Amino acid sequence: DIVMTQSPDSLAVSPGERVTINCKSSQSVLHRSSNKNFLAWFQQKPGQPPNLLIYWASFRESGVPDRFSGSGSGTDFTLTISSLQAEDVAVYYCQQNYSGKTFGQGTKVEIK
Amino acid sequence: EVQLVESGGGLVQPGGSLRLSCAASGFTFSYYWMSWVRQAPGKGLEWVANIRPDGTEKSYVDSVKGRLTISRDNRKNSLYLEMNSLRAEDTALYYCVREDKHTFDVWGQGTMVTVSS
Numbered sequence: 001d002i003v004m005t006q007s008p009d010s011l012a013v014s015p016g017e018r019v020t021i022n023c024k025s026s027q028s029v030l031h032r033s034s035n036k037n038f039l040a041w042f043q044q045k046p047g048q049p050p051n052l053l054i055y056w057a058s059f060r061e062s063g064v065p066d067r068f069s070g071s072g073s074g075t076d077f078t079l080t081i082s083s084l085q086a087e088d089v090a091v092y093y094c095q096q097n098y099s100g101k102t103f104g105q106g107t108k109v110e111i112k
Numbered sequence: 113e114v115q116l117v118e119s120g121g122g123l124v125q126p127g128g129s130l131r132l133s134c135a136a137s138g139f140t141f142s143y144y145w146m147s148w149v150r151q152a153p154g155k156g157l158e159w160v161a162n163i164r165p166d167g168t169e170k171s172y173v174d175s176v177k178g179r180l181t182i183s184r185d186n187r188k189n190s191l192y193l194e195m196n197s198l199r200a201e202d203t204a205l206y207y208c209v210r211e212d213k214h215t216f217d218v219w220g221q222g223t224m225v226t227v228s229s
Contacts, residue, residue: 031214040215042157049207049219050157056213093157097214100173101147101159 002026002096006104012112019081021107023094028074031098038098041070041079044106045090053092054079086111114138114218116208121223128198132223134191134208139218142166142186145211148193150204151222158204161193162211175201198227 003026013019029038037057042050052061054070057077067082081088089111094104120132132148147162161172161182170182181194191208203226210218 036214038214040213042216044157049221050216051219052215052217055215055217059213061217095157095215101162103157103159106156 001100002029002098002102004094004096004102004104006092006094006107008107009105010108010110012110013084014112015086016083019084019088019109021079021092021094021109023072023077023079023104025075025077025096025098027099029096029098030074037073037077038096039070039072039077040095040097041068042093042095043088043090044093050093081109084109084111114210116210116218116220118206118208118220118223121206121225123226123228124198125229126199126227128227130195130198130225132193132195132206132208132225134220136189136191136208136210139210141184141189146182146184146191147209147211147216148182148191149207149209149216149219150202151207152201152204155204160206163191195225198225200227203227 005024007022039057041054044050053064053068058070069080071078091106091108093106115137117135124130148160163170163182179197183192205222207222208220209216
């Protein structure tokens with residue numbers, strides 16, 4: 001199975017500051033025939049189900065604010081929140097769908 | 113409105129059985145792969161099983177093979193998870209999830225399964 005490793009495990013950031021979360025897969029999740037990375041990002045707020053933010057590594061889901069962006073290819077990926085808002089406090093997960101379906105361990109984002 | 117509503121969770125003894133259901137609405141259920149994803153209390157997310165739109169292909173995480181069975185009824189717009197030989201480590205919130213764009217794009221609110229004596 002592909003292992004997904006996120007860093008850091010948690011971070012505290014002041015409102016308006018930039019947040020960067022990294023995700024590394026144990027093998028490439030680039031589907032060569034489609035040239036798509038089968039990598040997604042989710043946001044989970046307390047007491048709620050996860051919410052899809054980014055799919056195919058960099059495509060923003062409909063309705064997701066444009067302060068959220070995804071980048072990377074192959075084995076290394078990043079979720080960026082350009083300017084943290086209070087409502088962004090949550091746990092963020094990366095997930096691969098290239099071989100099996102596995103999630104990262106999660107990154108908790110808090111307000112400083 | 114696209115919606116998934118789970119039911120059937122509860123408290124069950126180790127070795128017991130339970131059947132989870134998921135009612136889908138607001139989209140053409142028969143077009144989509146569907147999955148169950150679980151989350152143990154205070155822990156991360158784990159994909160459990162999925163099923164092809166016509167029900168002919170199913171996949172499972174290794175830890176549940178032979179004990180949990182996914183199925184669907186497209187006439188009833190419903191997804192199921194038959195759970196047998198339950199263990200303490202199966203205790204979790206079970207989410208019914210739609211697959212699209214090679215990920216999970218619609219989630220239900222979840223139904224809690226607790227395995228304890």
